[in-house]
Amino acid sequence: xxxxxxxxxxxxxxxxxxxxxxxxxxxxxxxxxxxxxxxxxxxxxxxxxxxxxxxxxxxxxxxxxxxxxxxxxxxxxxxxxxxxxxxxxxxxxxxxxxxxxxxxxxxxxxxxxxxxxxxxxxxxxxxxxxxxxxxxxxxxxxxxxxxxxxxxxxxxxxxxxxxxxxxxxxxxxxxxxxxxxxxxxxxxxxxxxxxxxxxxxxxxxxxxxxxxxxxxxxxxxxxxxxxxxxxxxxxxxxxxxxxxxxxxxxxxxxxxxxxxxxxxxxxxxxxxxxxxxxxxxxxxxxxxxxxxxxxxxxxxxxxxxxxxxxx
Amino acid sequence: xxxxxxxxxxxxxxxxxxxxxxxxxxxxxxxxxxxxxxxxxxxxxxxxxxxxxxxxxxxxxxxxxxxxxxxxxxxxxxxxxxxxxxxxxxxxxxxxxxxxxxxxxxxxxxxxxxxxxxxxxxxxxxxxxxxxxxxxxxxxxxxxxxxxxxxxxxxxxxxxxxxxxxxxxxxxxxxxxxxxxxxxxxxxxxxxxxxxxxxxxxxxxxxxxxxxxxxxxxxxxxxxxxxxxxxxxxxxxxxxxxxxxxxxxxxxxxxxxxxxxxxxxxxxxxxxxxxxxxxxxxxxxxxxxxxxxxxxxxxxxxxxxxxxxxxxxxxxxxxxxxxxxxxxxxxxxxxxxxxxxxxxxxxxxxxxxxxx
Numbered sequence: 001x002x003x004x005x006x007x008x009x010x011x012x013x014x015x016x017x018x019x020x021x022x023x024x025x026x027x028x029x030x031x032x033x034x035x036x037x038x039x040x041x042x043x044x045x046x047x048x049x050x051x052x053x054x055x056x057x058x059x060x061x062x063x064x065x066x067x068x069x070x071x072x073x074x075x076x077x078x079x080x081x082x083x084x085x086x087x088x089x090x091x092x093x094x095x096x097x098x099x100x101x102x103x104x105x106x107x108x109x110x111x112x113x114x115x116x117x118x119x120x121x122x123x124x125x126x127x128x129x130x131x132x133x134x135x136x137x138x139x140x141x142x143x144x145x146x147x148x149x150x151x152x153x154x155x156x157x158x159x160x161x162x163x164x165x166x167x168x169x170x171x172x173x174x175x176x177x178x179x180x181x182x183x184x185x186x187x188x189x190x191x192x193x194x195x196x197x198x199x200x201x202x203x204x205x206x207x208x209x210x211x212x213x214x215x216x217x218x219x220x221x222x223x224x225x226x227x228x229x230x231x232x233x234x235x236x237x238x239x240x241x242x243x244x245x246x247x248x249x250x251x252x253x254x255x256x257x258x259x260x261x262x263x264x265x266x267x268x269x270x271x272x273x274x275x276x277x278x279x280x281x282x283x284x285x286x287x288x289x290x291x292x293x294x295x296x297x298x299x300x301x302x303x304x305x306x307x308x309x310x311x
Numbered sequence: 312x313x314x315x316x317x318x319x320x321x322x323x324x325x326x327x328x329x330x331x332x333x334x335x336x337x338x339x340x341x342x343x344x345x346x347x348x349x350x351x352x353x354x355x356x357x358x359x360x361x362x363x364x365x366x367x368x369x370x371x372x373x374x375x376x377x378x379x380x381x382x383x384x385x386x387x388x389x390x391x392x393x394x395x396x397x398x399x400x401x402x403x404x405x406x407x408x409x410x411x412x413x414x415x416x417x418x419x420x421x422x423x424x425x426x427x428x429x430x431x432x433x434x435x436x437x438x439x440x441x442x443x444x445x446x447x448x449x450x451x452x453x454x455x456x457x458x459x460x461x462x463x464x465x466x467x468x469x470x471x472x473x474x475x476x477x478x479x480x481x482x483x484x485x486x487x488x489x490x491x492x493x494x495x496x497x498x499x500x501x502x503x504x505x506x507x508x509x510x511x512x513x514x515x516x517x518x519x520x521x522x523x524x525x526x527x528x529x530x531x532x533x534x535x536x537x538x539x540x541x542x543x544x545x546x547x548x549x550x551x552x553x554x555x556x557x558x559x560x561x562x563x564x565x566x567x568x569x570x571x572x573x574x575x576x577x578x579x580x581x582x583x584x585x586x587x588x589x590x591x592x593x594x595x596x597x598x599x600x601x602x603x604x605x606x607x608x609x610x611x612x613x614x615x616x617x618x619x620x621x622x623x624x625x626x627x628x629x630x631x632x633x634x635x636x637x638x639x640x641x642x643x644x645x646x647x648x649x650x651x652x653x654x655x656x657x658x659x660x661x662x663x664x665x666x667x
Contacts, residue, residue, distance in 0.1 A: 054620040056612070056638065082581050088424030094393055094584025098618035101579040105621040118581060228400045228419045260394055260614045263363035264401050271404050282363070 007036040008138070009115070010075030012067035014041065015060055016083060016096060018184040019233070023156040024079065027131060030148035031140050036075050038067040041191040045070060050285050052106055059256035059284055060185055061095060063192065068103050077115040078103070084120040086127070091230045093261050127153075160214060167212040171247050176303055181210035181241050181269070182254030183233060183262075186283065193254055195289050196281065196296065203300050208248060210240035218243065226268055234261040241269055250277045250303045252296075257284035277302050316414070317343045319383035321374035322352075324534040325463070326558065328489040329455050336493065337448025340385070344490075345378035348536040352377055357641040359405055365394065366610035366640055367530035370537055372402050379411050390419035391529065393585040393615055451495045453563060458502040459489060460559040465509055468553060471546035472516040481508040516551075519667070521659060524597030525554040526590045527608030528616045531639055532556050538608050538639060539648050545606075548656050553602070555593045561586060578622045584615040591622055598630035604659045605632060611640035633659060 009028055011017060017024070028035045039045070041063055049066025057065075071078050080100040083092045100116040117134040118125050128149055135145020171177065178200055180187060187193035187209065200207040211218065215236055222229055222239030229235050241251060253269065255262035270278055279299040281292060318340050320330045327344055334342035346352075348370065356373025375386055386406075388399035399417035406413070421432035433442065462485055470478040488501035523545055531537045532554065542552045565571070571592040572582065578595070582588045590607075597605050607623060609616035620636060627634040635655045637648070 054617050056617045056620075084582070089422075094587075094614045095618060097581070098583035098587065098615065101581060101583055102618050102621055104580075105578065105625050108625055116580075120581075226400060228397055228417065230396055258363040258612045260365075260612065261397075263361050263612070264368075264394060264397050267361035267364075268401050268404060271408055 007034040007075045008077065009033055009035045010071035010078045011035055011037050012064055012071060012078065012080070013038045014064040014067045014189070015099070015185045016081065018188045020081070020083075020156065022159050023152045024081075026152035026155045027135075027148050030151055031135055031138065031145065033138055035079075036071070038070045041067070041189040043191060046191060046285060056258075058095070058259050059192065060183070060259070062285065063185075063189065064099070065103065065106060068107065072107060072110050072112050077113045079115055079117075081117040081119065081130075084118070085122050086119070086232065087121045089230050090121075090232050092233065093231055095260070163209075163212045164214055167208055170206055170208060171244075173206050176205045176250075176300070176307065176309075177208060177248045178205045178300075178303070179208045179210055179241065179244050179248040179251045180254060181237050181251060183237070183256070183259075184211060186254055186256055192256070192283055196252070196254060196292060199293060199296050200300075203297070205300060205303075208244060210244060211236045213240050213243065225272070226265070229265060229268075231261045231265075234265045238265050238269060241273070245273060245276060248276070249307060250279070250299065252299070253278065253280045255280070255282050257282050277306065315341055316385050317341050317383050318385040318387055318416075319343050319345055319375075319378035319381070320387045320389070321345060321371040321378065322348050322534070322536075323371075323530065325459060325486050325489075326456070326533070328486065328492075329452050329459065331490065332455060332492065332498075333448055333452045334387075336451065337445040339444075343378065343381055343383050345374045345381060345383075348374060348534075353641045359409065361401075363612055365528075365612045365614075366537065367528070367534075368394070368398055368402070369641055370530075370534075371398065372405060375402060375406060376409075376411075379406070379413060383413065385414045385416065387416045388418060390422045391585070393613075395529075396422065451498065454495060455489060455492070455498050457559045457563065458498060459486075460557040462502065462505050462509075463557070464554065465506070467542045467546055468551050469509070469512075469514055469516070470543075471549045471551065472514045472520070473512055474515050475512060477512055478509070481505055481512075520551045521549065521656075521663060522551045522553060522602045523659070524593065524602045524605045525552065525608060526556055526593050526605060528610055528613045529556075529586055531610045531613075532608045533558070537610070538637075539645055541606070541608060541637070541648070541652070544649065544652055545656070548652070550656065553597065555596065556586070556589065561589050578626055579619075583618050583622070587615045587619045590616070591619055591626070594623055594626055594634070595630075598626060598632045602632065603663055604635065604655065606635045606637060606655070608637050608639070611638050633662070 011024060045066035046063050048069045049062040052069060053062045053065040068078060080103050082100045083096045085091045104114050117130045119127050119130045128146060131149035132142050132145045135148060136142055180197060182193060187197065197207050218236040218239035221243045222235040225242040226238055229238055245251065253266045255266055266280060318334050322345050331342045331344060334340050352373035353370055355376050356369035360369040360372050378386065388402060390396050396419045399419045403415045403417065416435055418432060421428040466478060466482045485501055485505035492498045492501060525532060525542065542554065545552045568582065568588045571588050575591045575595055579591055594605050623634050
């Protein structure tokens, strides 16, 4: 097979894909760049990633490396953007900053090419300019790339608004409501977080997502709740919890082992939120689902008991 | 009469002498030192901290508790580039939940990149005192950090080759002089005394000693208690120990991270968070100068240090320089560390014999 028949760009379906994926796909489509997505998260991908990534990395990093591994040799370049910050107080977890260089080093001997997009406002590289450079690097005009980015970010915004609207409908549903707080790449991943959500549905609970809010609203709420929290993604989760908490019967904090930001924000949430049952679930590489199921069941029993429904 | 407030900062290697000087001379507030770090500090810290946070959080929390027990009523917490920025807020919450009452100055709260907030921060630490005085104390403190770091580097590079055993005495005297210093003259005098005393010792150093470079996360690598005195242990084996990672080098002297990034571009194109650029740069620095090995000293769950491991692995392969990766958690014992260091030393020594 000649190299020309390979798709130009491979996108790992992990980590920030679940946040910015709509933007990326729209951007590449608008420029007419062919893309390939890694398969949905699975035990196999996680195991492959765990064998390659540093042992002490978090579960989601291992999953990510597994996704990159699945794309090696299947596309011309693998797209790993570097999201560092949107400004002095709007940061990302250092892991996303390191992803591009880390993956390049892990797969150094494979000869695979990578491409990035550096979003680092502190060092003079805002999002628009970064995507413009990415477009130019792929052989498109600066103006054309800028337009593609603008369209793509509008698409992303609309998706976020739709999520918030959908959630507002779900809140109105009768029955036991449980707020699930966690990074989107955990909760939306079919292997890691989705079993938790599925089990909640099966048990007849309405599950709500903490981060299904417009980012601005959530971040303002977080600034009131925890002023020095500066990780954008965690801010949205913490802010979301502080806003939705009045409307739910229980909160589940889902986190990956050993997630850096979560290790601190979850502790703060537990300490500052009183009067609502909270369950912390830390997912790791060994998870058979039985342990999680037992804990979820007993947590739901507690909520039913509190609601006076009996067990 | 209103009692004078007693401020404290948690322990951080020997840098507390600098912090104490800054608080006492610059802000004319009494500064008390928390007791030296012990296993107990780590235990009470770990017991009250979240499980998966990095070890420095736990140690610092333990030291804060001990500072409160020692009579402090104002706690000051610094800020940083990684999770450190968030330490203060969570630690305050934990201490309040434990029932302590105190004033808390969380410098991270004012770290917004706006000049207005920096002025507000100065006012909070120092409501009445003059900025001139604070500025002067800051200047002195900067000199003090550099003197401390210079003498410390000199000490670990040479103390393994001192047959008389006077090196540790000189170093201890120097550090205690710094804790007692009240002005720049005294700081300079302590520095002069120590460097003269070092120069007077006849070292028995081979022409080409085994040289090992140390890199690692900001807290663990600079705090001898947290890294189980790894530098002393290596020096005692007869190693010339180099540690570029100190406050002077990283915050005062070579702060141009963009240029460091250019040097290590082959391995890492962008900053990988916190002090990772300096770390990789230093590892390459050691490698290019044909050091016999590098040791990465990091706390468990440290994010940036974990992320640079694949980079270090490639660097090690390319320069054919062994790297030992050490992870410290609150249960790390001396014995385990000793075994690994000895094995590393033996390997490095054997390599040296073969390659030379």
